Amino acid sequence: MGRGKIEMKAIENQCNRQVTFNKRRKCLFKKANELFVLCDAQVAVIVFSNTGKLFENASSSMKRILERYSTVSGLQLCQNEYEHMLCEFATHRTENEKLHDKLRHMQGEDLDSLPPSELDHLQQTLELAARKVRDRRVVGLERKWAFLNQGVYENQNGYGQASCEAAVVSPVGNALPLPEFRVQPVQPNLHNTEY
């Protein structure tokens, strides 16, 4: 079409090719639009020039058309991402199951699934943990005791509220880390409200 018929093969002359590309692309989009208007069709055209530039034309939202296309054609457009996600899911689930199992063992359940050597190790772990918790509770109780004791001591001396300085030099004889205690006093009931 034009002054002369042209062969249907790639146009060698770069300049001519560019000109033809622009003319024909514009026309293609126009025709696509006419199809949409005249025949009430949904049309999407995507063109990448040989220089990599993107041109697009759609009768409505390109996203909607491509989603419809994906649904109708069954083409999974995000297959790679999807499979990657599935893989990560599996990893998470496995990890979760392992943690669950471990927790159950730590609670003395499902012990049948453990070999004796693991049982041995589990018992050691549990006893160590129980000791740590016990120690921790003792420390907490000692602090509480120290706090009460200190209050009694100062009340006995008629000082009313204890100041920080008073606490540092208080005659409580044990080696508890009282300075730290002053900065962050143990307040059980405050913590309880958070759980």
Next chain:
Amino acid sequence: MGRGKIEMKAIENQCNRQVTFNKRRKCLFKKANELFVLCDAQVAVIVFSNTGKLFENASSSMKRILERYSTVSGLQLCQNEYEHMLCEFATHRTENEKLHDKLRHMQGEDLDSLPPSELDHLQQTLELAARKVRDRRVVGLERKWAFLNQGVYENQNGYGQASCEAAVVSPVGNALPLPEFRVQPVQPNLHNTEY
């Protein structure tokens, strides 16, 4: 174009519309292909007729073109699925973190983050679990002992390998559930290879 110029609006006559749709669609695809051949462009055309039928034409794999489109245009084609996945991920992660925290507490770590009442409960849980594990180990050891004892007994009587029946009627005097033991013998080293 044709015998007479037509208005650029939807063709009312259903039959005419269908005929025009087919003619124009075919031509659109032809033009798309010419653009591809003449100008070395990548072209994809998607058309849905007003009856919902899908027609498509692409210079190469439609999937590849649409993926390229998605990349270049930044259009997230699977946004809904993607967001749903992200949501599930967050749930999994949260659950994992909770389990992790709980496990650490069960191992006597991070105890500072627990209020005293929880410490109390934790200690009870640990001690109960330790007791269960201890009991279980005792049962295991007793079974082992019974097994050895039984072997000694039968060797003393010159029977060689102990048969199942022999195990059931063996004169081991304790009340251990030996039948179960026979079905699933405790094999520590077999299990060890799996961990």
Next chain:
DNA sequence: CCAGCTATATATAATTA
């Protein structure tokens, strides 16, 4: 609903500015 036909409308290759 398809396939031709044909008169016109469009598209466009080559050319010119």
Next chain:
DNA sequence: TTAATTATATATAGCTG
């Protein structure tokens, strides 16, 4: 380059079978 011009090639609306 890019934009107009123009001679021709295509596309196609309305027919007919």
